[in-house]
Amino acid sequence: GDEPRKEDLQRITELMDGFKASKALFTASKMCVFDLLQSRPGLSAAQVAEEIKASVKGTECLLEACVSLGLLKSKERKCQKPVYENAGLASRFLLSDVPFSLQGYIQHCDKTVWPLFSHLEDAVREGSNQHEKAFGKKSKDMFQDTFYNSLDVKLRFMNAMHSIAKVTGKAVATAFDLSSFKTACDLGGCSGAMAYEFTKSYPGLSVTVFDLPAVVEMSEHFHPLRTDNRVSFVAGDFFKDDLPKADLYILARILHDWPDEKVHVLLSKIADACTPGCGLLLSEIFLDEDRGGPSRGLLQALSMSEGKQRSASEYSLLLESHGCAVLIAETMLDGRTHSALQSLNMLAQTE
Ligand code: SAM
The missing domain is CATH 1.10.10.10 (Winged helix-like DNA-binding domain superfamily/Winged helix DNA-binding domain)
Structure with a gap:
């Protein structure tokens, strides 16, 4: 041969x-x-x-x-x-004290994602992720039951999100001109790193970070100096509680964690809170329409629990069914150093 x-x-x-x-x-x-x-x-x-x-x-x-x-x-x-x-x-990227440090994300990969991937065969056979096998804990809600059960694990997860948000935040904030919005609410905004990137990019914008109480109670840890009083934090559950009022809602790396039913619950809460002209900014890895890539998204799906990765048109359909007109769906891959981690962004507006 x-x-x-x-x-x-x-x-x-x-x-x-x-x-x-x-x-x-x-x-x-x-x-x-x-x-x-x-x-x-x-x-x-x-x-x-x-x-x-x-x-x-x-x-x-x-x-x-x-x-x-x-x-x-x-x-x-x-x-x-x-x-x-x-x-x-x-x-x-690899030092502990540089602006674009990915150390937090690297520790999360090592301590959380690696053990999940070592049970990949079981995950594939059973069609569910392997949190219980890898960490010995049953998890109904990955965040509340696995990540936020101990301070150690919670800080590690938050550090991971914080580091990625710092590396990609500016590109997410400036993917569209959002200067017409005066108030934003970052749903599942975690440490607030993304919110600070938004206020840095838009001098006229205030951002409310909305996340679970276990997360919001750590906000001082991540921003001990409270350098910007235009960022504030509100604790709550975005499936159950009232959402803060805002002109612009941000969903960065949120929807992929949830099945369509739960996405509909969240989007209808946002739609109820929205007045005409309100915006919704989505930042996710968008799969190619033929689901042939990118590998980063498809590999991540192997260790996800309830959620799934979607293409831009799948996200558009979900948004449109809640009365949002998807104005632009545009890639942000622009060859800058952080493009490898960059999610894509989509801006939808209520009519
Ligand atoms: N938006 C951040 C970013 O892009 O870096 C964090 C994304 S992280 C994958 C998902 C976030 O959603 C976590 O901060 C988590 O605490 C939050 N979250 C999960 N379930 C939630 C709920 N029911 N209510 C509010 N926030 C929730």
């Missing part, structure tokens, strides 16, 4: 090895390798090993793997072992 093509072998090998690269990144991040090399660039493997309290052999392997993944750079030295420093990707 034909010899396999080199590109095909390369592609299939990358797919087989993808999990090793992820775990190497998670581990180096968890062991604070990137923070260490930022404050002290040019350490050898032995010096790093001593600082992170690990074996020299293991540390050397981890550092070399990170170099090969483009996260670190090594410098050869005459007759001595090489020294290491962060590559650009690491200093932009």
Whole structure:
């Protein structure tokens, strides 16, 4: 038969090895390798090993793997072992205290998503995600029963959302010109990171973050300085309680978590609260119409519980059935550094 093509072998090998690269990144991040090399660039493997309290052999392997993944750079030295420093990707995204830090999201992937994926076969057989097997807890509502049961897990989940919202928030806020809106309500707005990006982008806008009480009680933790008094927090359940009044409702990464029935409950509550001219901004991964991609969305669906990923036209149908005219559905992928994580945005307005 034909010899396999080199590109095909390369592609299939990358797919087989993808999990090793992820775990190497998670581990180096968890062991604070990137923070260490930022404050002290040019350490050898032995010096790093001593600082992170690990074996020299293991540390050397981890550092070399990170170099090969483009996260670190090594410098050869005459007759001595090489020294290491962060590559650009690491200093932009992998330090704990940079504006676009993805550390919170990386910890969530390592501690929550990884265990779910290790039970993927069961998830596929049973058609449900594996929270109980992975974490030993039955979960009816993923947020209230799994994430917000312990302070540790809650903070980890909130840190993950906070870091993604900080990286993508500005692009979500500026995907459309929203300057005609004076008040917004960010439903499921979590730590408020997205709300702060909105007020930064629109000097005339005030934003109310609406989220479950367990989340709202942590808002000081994420914004100890309360730098902007145009952001406020209201606690409640968006399926049950009255929604705050606003001209613009924001649903960022909310609807994919819920089946159509629940989406209808939420959208009809929004429609009831809306007056003519009100807007609804949706930010989600939109699947291609033939559901052929993007992989990021389809892979995420494998570990989701009640929800599902939808295409732009599926979202449009849901919105239109509540009297929203979907004005624009436009991609935001614009080649900026954060585009890999960027959701797409859709703006609908009531007639
Ligand atoms: N909008 C944020 C973002 O884009 O980063 C967070 C998205 S996170 C996937 C979903 C959010 O919805 C969480 O903050 C969660 O607490 C909130 N949430 C879940 N169920 C809720 C409910 N019944 N009422 C209000 N908020 C809820």
